[in-house]
Amino acid sequence: MILKKLAFLPLLALLAAGCGGAPDRKDVDPNCLYMRLGGLNGMAALSDEIVNRLLTDPEILANTQLQMRAKPENVPGIKVQITVLLSDLAGGPFTYSGKSMKEAHEGMAVDEKQWEAMLKDVRGALEKLKVPAKEGEEFVALIEAMRGDIVEVK
Numbered sequence: 001m002i003l004k005k006l007a008f009l010p011l012l013a014l015l016a017a018g019c020g021g022a023p024d025r026k027d028v029d030p031n032c033l034y035m036r037l038g039g040l041n042g043m044a045a046l047s048d049e050i051v052n053r054l055l056t057d058p059e060i061l062a063n064t065q066l067q068m069r070a071k072p073e074n075v076p077g078i079k080v081q082i083t084v085l086l087s088d089l090a091g092g093p094f095t096y097s098g099k100s101m102k103e104a105h106e107g108m109a110v111d112e113k114q115w116e117a118m119l120k121d122v123r124g125a126l127e128k129l130k131v132p133a134k135e136g137e138e139f140v141a142l143i144e145a146m147r148g149d150i151v152e153v154k
Contacts, residue, residue: 028091028093032090032091032092033091033139033142034087035091035092037131037135039092042129043086043087043090044079045129046125046126046129046131046139047079047082047083049128050121051075051078053124053125054118059113059117060117060118063110066108066110066114081098084096085098090138090142101146101150102150105149105150105152108150109152110150110152111152119143126139
């Protein structure tokens, strides 16, 4: 049962295969969201908590396309990719070089109900990690900006 749950690619798992090596580094504004969320350690903890929640969310797991996108051995790499993506979006030092959200989620048939379930999981992770409300809403806004590229079924 656990292996079946781990075999699902989270909505935010944008790919385990699209990053060719270490991410590029860039300068970081000390006041950016990335830094306010705790830098690399904070972003990694947040990504880990989000993915763990998605891997046990019945609404997410109901989508067989999502289940088929990852193998258990890929989950650690997926978490790294999500950390790099979200760090990049939040102003961190890394440049995400994986697939676009549209390309990574094409054919997954993600619907609005699954998107909302994912957002609930994201908010739950933010709450568990005691992320302040302002930073949490900024983080959710980064995720929301990807909706049009991920949700296929309206």
